[in-house]
Amino acid sequence: MCAQPAPAGPDTGRVVLDARDIARALTRISHEILERNKGASDLVLLGIPSRGVPLAERIAERIASVEGNAVPVGSLDVTMYRDDLRLKPARALMRTDIPADGIDDKVVVLVDDVLFSGRTIRAALDALNDLGRPAAVRLAVLVDRGHRELPIRADFVGKNLPTSLVEQVRVTLDGVDDSDAVTIQGAATP
Amino acid sequence: MTGYLIRGAAVLGGDPTDLLLRDGVVAEVGTGLDAAGAEVVDAAGLVALPGLVDLHTHLREPGREDAETVETGTRAAALGGFTAVHAMANTEPVADTAGVVEQVWRLGREAGYCDVYPVGAVTVGLAGERLAELGAMADSAARVRVFSDDGCCVSDAVLMRRALEYVKAFDGVVAQHAQEPRLTEGAQMNEGELSGRLGLTGWPAVAEEAIIARDCLLAAHVGSRLHVCHVSTAGSVEIVRDAKRKGWNVTAEACPHHLLLTDDLAATYDPIYKVNPPLRSGVDVEALRAGLADGTIDVVATDHAPHPHEDKDCEWAAAAFGMLGLETALSIVQETMVDPGLLDWAGVAERMSYAPARIGRVADHGRPIEVGNPANVLLYDPAVRRVVEPSESASLSRNTPYRGMELPGRVVATFLRGHATVLDGKLQ
Amino acid sequence: MKRHLLSAADLGRDDAELVLQTAAELRELADRPIKKLPALRGRTVVNLFFEDSTRTRISFEAAAKRLSADVINFAAKGSSLSKGESLKDTALTLEAMGADAVVVRHGASGAPHRLAHSGWVRSSVVNAGDGTHEHPTQALLDAFTLYRHLGSTDGGRLRPGSLEGRRIAVVGDVLHSRVARSNALLLRTLGAEVTLVAPPTLLPVGVGTWPVETSYDLDAVLPKADAVMMLRVQRERMTGGFFPTPREYSRRYGLDGRRMATLQDHTIVMHPGPMVRGMEITADVADSDRSVIVEQVTNGVAVRMAVLYLLLGGSEPAVGGEE
Numbered sequence: 056m057c058a059q060p061a062p063a064g065p066d067t068g069r070v071v072l073d074a075r076d077i078a079r080a081l082t083r084i085s086h087e088i089l090e091r092n093k094g095a096s097d098l099v100l101l102g103i104p105s106r107g108v109p110l111a112e113r114i115a116e117r118i119a120s121v122e123g124n125a126v127p128v129g130s131l132d133v134t135m136y137r138d139d140l141r142l143k144p145a146r147a148l149m150r151t152d153i154p155a156d157g158i159d160d161k162v163v164v165l166v167d168d169v170l171f172s173g174r175t176i177r178a179a180l181d182a183l184n185d186l187g188r189p190a191a192v193r194l195a196v197l198v199d200r201g202h203r204e205l206p207i208r209a210d211f212v213g214k215n216l217p218t219s220l221v222e223q224v225r226v227t228l229d230g231v232d233d234s235d236a237v238t239i240q241g242a243a244t245p
Numbered sequence: 246m247t248g249y250l251i252r253g254a255a256v257l258g259g260d261p262t263d264l265l266l267r268d269g270v271v272a273e274v275g276t277g278l279d280a281a282g283a284e285v286v287d288a289a290g291l292v293a294l295p296g297l298v299d300l301h302t303h304l305r306e307p308g309r310e311d312a313e314t315v316e317t318g319t320r321a322a323a324l325g326g327f328t329a330v331h332a333m334a335n336t337e338p339v340a341d342t343a344g345v346v347e348q349v350w351r352l353g354r355e356a357g358y359c360d361v362y363p364v365g366a367v368t369v370g371l372a373g374e375r376l377a378e379l380g381a382m383a384d385s386a387a388r389v390r391v392f393s394d395d396g397c398c399v400s401d402a403v404l405m406r407r408a409l410e411y412v413k414a415f416d417g418v419v420a421q422h423a424q425e426p427r428l429t430e431g432a433q434m435n436e437g438e439l440s441g442r443l444g445l446t447g448w449p450a451v452a453e454e455a456i457i458a459r460d461c462l463l464a465a466h467v468g469s470r471l472h473v474c475h476v477s478t479a480g481s482v483e484i485v486r487d488a489k490r491k492g493w494n495v496t497a498e499a500c501p502h503h504l505l506l507t508d509d510l511a512a513t514y515d516p517i518y519k520v521n522p523p524l525r526s527g528v529d530v531e532a533l534r535a536g537l538a539d540g541t542i543d544v545v546a547t548d549h550a551p552h553p554h555e556d557k558d559c560e561w562a563a564a565a566f567g568m569l570g571l572e573t574a575l576s577i578v579q580e581t582m583v584d585p586g587l588l589d590w591a592g593v594a595e596r597m598s599y600a601p602a603r604i605g606r607v608a609d610h611g612r613p614i615e616v617g618n619p620a621n622v623l624l625y626d627p628a629v630r631r632v633v634e635p636s637e638s639a640s641l642s643r644n645t646p647y648r649g650m651e652l653p654g655r656v657v658a659t660f661l662r663g664h665a666t667v668l669d670g671k672l673q
Numbered sequence: 674m675k676r677h678l679l680s681a682a683d684l685g686r687d688d689a690e691l692v693l694q695t696a697a698e699l700r701e702l703a704d705r706p707i708k709k710l711p712a713l714r715g716r717t718v719v720n721l722f723f724e725d726s727t728r729t730r731i732s733f734e735a736a737a738k739r740l741s742a743d744v745i746n747f748a749a750k751g752s753s754l755s756k757g758e759s760l761k762d763t764a765l766t767l768e769a770m771g772a773d774a775v776v777v778r779h780g781a782s783g784a785p786h787r788l789a790h791s792g793w794v795r796s797s798v799v800n801a802g803d804g805t806h807e808h809p810t811q812a813l814l815d816a817f818t819l820y821r822h823l824g825s826t827d828g829g830r831l832r833p834g835s836l837e838g839r840r841i842a843v844v845g846d847v848l849h850s851r852v853a854r855s856n857a858l859l860l861r862t863l864g865a866e867v868t869l870v871a872p873p874t875l876l877p878v879g880v881g882t883w884p885v886e887t888s889y890d891l892d893a894v895l896p897k898a899d900a901v902m903m904l905r906v907q908r909e910r911m912t913g914g915f916f917p918t919p920r921e922y923s924r925r926y927g928l929d930g931r932r933m934a935t936l937q938d939h940t941i942v943m944h945p946g947p948m949v950r951g952m953e954i955t956a957d958v959a960d961s962d963r964s965v966i967v968e969q970v971t972n973g974v975a976v977r978m979a980v981l982y983l984l985l986g987g988s989e990p991a992v993g994g995e996e
Contacts, residue, residue, distance in 0.1 A: 132698070134712075135710045135711060135712035135740075135982070135986070136710075136711055140712060140986060140987060141987065141988055142987075142988055143987055143988055144987045144988060144989045144990070145982065145983050145984070145985070145986035145987030145989070145990055146986070146987060147691055147694065147695065148694075148695050148698040148699070148982075149698075150698065150830065151698065151701065181711070185705070185707040185709065185710070186705065186706075186707070187706065433782075436878050437878060437879055438878070438879030438882045439879070440877075440878065440879070441877030441878050441879045441880060441883075442854070442877075442879070442883075443782060443783065443806060444782035444783075444803070444804050444805035444806030444807065444851060444854065445782050445783070445804075445806075446805075447878055449878075513786075513790075514782075514783030514786040514787050514790075515787075515790075558761060558791070559760060559761060559787070560760050560779065560781040560783060560784040560787050561781060561782065561783045561784075561787070562780075562781035562782065562783075562784075562804065563760075563781060
């Protein structure tokens with residue numbers, strides 16, 4: 056969410072994860088979640104729109120294929136909880152879709168594409184607070200690019216990607232975009 | 246110094262001519278005039294017109310001195326090139342007695358910027374119920390000849406008939422504000438597609454036309470004079486044209502704002518454009534211009550209607566009807582009639598000076614610029630353009646709909662009986 | 674969206690669909706344990722009502738409070754003595770209080786427009802009904818209700834364009850109805866085909882230039898309609914000579930069980946409220962399965978939340994069709 060802008064200009068960037076890398080990372084994350092949770096019971100995956108949602112769905116598929124039963128997947132829009140709401144023009148809301156059994160006493164795994172300042176996750180924690188009381192909240196991200204501004208860390212990380220602040224990390228996902236890839240753009244060095 | 250020697254003025258737009266104004270009259274007309282002791286006014290490029298006469302002015306005094314006084318209103322009139330104005334009767338108290346009309350008349354004399362001819366109310370308190378003492382007002386020092394309930398319509402047919410008959414005794418005229426009251430209950434703007442969309446109650450053209458048609462028939466029936474105030478619709482022009490063709494004694498006036506502005510301005514919901522009768526459609530504007538050009542409409546009258554700021558600085562429905570007009574009238578006539586070639590300067594003199602003076606039976610105004618006539622003259626520069634700035638108005642009020650508009654022409658000088666009330670565009 | 678919402682005409686198709694989409698998200702809030710979002714924390718919304726309208730005021734109040742805004746209710750009715758001055762003076766007072774949005778209901782057409790454009794206030798102005806002019810949030814909630822019933826949904830979201838070609842009959846006192854004006858504009862913008870049905874005395878002059886059909890014959894229109902929106906007939910109109918008697922009006926333009934039977938199976942019946950039962954609508958119709966009148970009220974809160982959020986939620990209003 057924090058690193059979306061960058062329309063595909065002339066600088067299409069350096070690919071740091073391709074489709075197979077992403078698939079492998081998600082498989083690993085799925086296993087780690089199961090290991091940490093000791094199975095799939097009481098798990099709820101909540102993707103943060105837009106790209107956290109398909110990631111959550113892919114993780115859920117992998118968990119289902121390992122455990123044999125479906126894990127509830129939903130989406131959690133944090134727009135109204137953002138601390139920079141007043142700094143930009145009013146934004147369209149995205150889907151919030153909480154699975155029917157809710158989140159009370161569940162282990163909620165928040166799923167996002169890129170972890171950067173941590174402000175999105177802070178907003179997500181506030182949003183969860185208004186929705187119920189989970190037993191625990193964990194965080195899975197495809198990429199952690201550093202530069203945290205809040206005391207927040209991911210429990211499950213696809214790839215740690217040291218970046219400079221001038222760079223932009225761009226995640227594209229089949230379904231939302233046309234292919235799976237993670238690229239870095241706008242690097243200071245040629 | 247005795248008198249003014251005006252050099253090189255285009256009288257009614259004709260060849261440059263010198264005019265000597267002395268002892269209150271036009272003393273000499275010619276070229277190469279020389280007059281010892283007279284103040285010379287260079288009028289090269291300026292048009293000389295007979296002092297304008299307004300048949301329809303609201304001076305608001307007595308009663309609404311916060312909007313206008315006789316003094317401020319006549320100052321505005323002088324700046325607009327007027328040497329005589331007819332002050333409408335809807336004051337507080339209403340000018341329905343000899344006492345009130347004499348008071349207004351006296352205030353005009355004291356102000357000295359232009360002559361004020363009070364209009365007498367047709368009915369007591371403008372209530373439309375019984376005739377005011379029309380004869381007493383006619384016989385008063387104010388010598389009232391024009392009677393009008395302007396602002397209200399004399400809608401009762403019998404009362405209107407009686408008024409038309411009664412004023413014959415002293416050669417008066419009834420100036421009707423033509424507005425069928427039931428058809429215009431709560432009316433806010435021209436009835437049309439836009440009023441429906443804006444949710445503002447419509448003021449249908451038929452409400453004006455029905456009264457004009459009735460009054461023309463009544464005037465013909467009783468053999469009296471009818472004057473129709475502020476004609477605003479194409480249909481009204483047609484009815485008046487038809488009445489004149491029949492030889493009936495009907496005259497009509499149009500207002501500058503109805504010659505220029507259209508009802509789409511109401512979409513701003515800014516009550517600066519709220520006026521009664523309302524701004525009409527482009528078709529109506531064209532018909533008014535054509536009617537004024539062919540003489541169907543005899544007169545341009547301002548309906549100068551000052552209102553204090555708070556009566557316009559509010560929502561549309563709560564706002565007062567009316568707009569300023571004296572200082573911009575001639576410019577708008579130039580813009581809408583002279584520049585497009587519909588009227589020449591002689592025509593302007595007829596519509597804005599001779600005809601209104603004739604209708605109002607004013608002897609000392611509306612006379613050609615000829616030797617021996619009262620020296621009521623204005624000099625006008627049609628070549629300049631100016632942007633209307635409300636704060637520059639001499640009126641106490643600021644409700645001009647022309648704010649920020651660029652209009653042609655400027656009154657350079659106005660002479661009332663040989664005295665300059667305006668010189669160099671400034672009040673004297 | 675522009676800074677103000679004064680007329681349904683202010684909304685292009687993209688803007689309108691953004692509001693409705695946002696409302697779709699916000700409507701689910703009603704089913705959650707905590708019916709509150711923090712988006713307008715610290716913002717002040719003033720409900721400035723020069724006319725009584727408890728329903729509309731409560732709807733806006735609930736909407737603003739659910740977005741965590743501070744709400745000030747200002748009932749200015751009765752100050753008509755001072756004519757229009759009260760509007761300006763009240764506006765200046767609100768400005769001094771630091772209102773971010775003024776939701777205004779006024780008996781004079783164009784009053785919100787004046788408030789927004791006169792320089793009296795800097796806040797956003799939302800028209801909550803002005804005279805016989807417009808009531809844009811009512812039209813939005815009606816459109817939202819129509820989408821939910823007639824427009825197909827796609828994963829909980831409204832599918833853009835799904836009112837395209839749908840036939841909506843708006844029946845009753847169109848002449849004096851701000852609801853009808855706003856609906857005619859908005860539903861047209863969204864691609865629906867609107868037919869205004871009324872006796873000739875209750876259709877505005879110039880309605881022929883509106884982007885709608887008109888009819889004097891309710892029975893001819895009903896079988897083709899996908900939705901029927903009944904307008905209230907105000908008591909003062911009943912004696913205003915617009916029609917001979919209330920009984921004749923009901924007979925020709927009222928929706929009763931017999932007429933309801935001529936509707937298509939999917940057709941819904943709407944009413945902006947408050948209803949005059951037995952006049953424009955009979956009780957059996959108002960309480961029937963086709964009636965979505967109660968749901969309209971629920972939808973009203975969501976739509977007004979969406980409007981307030983999109984006007985006040987960011988540094989500037991959500992930008993729609995124009996820059």
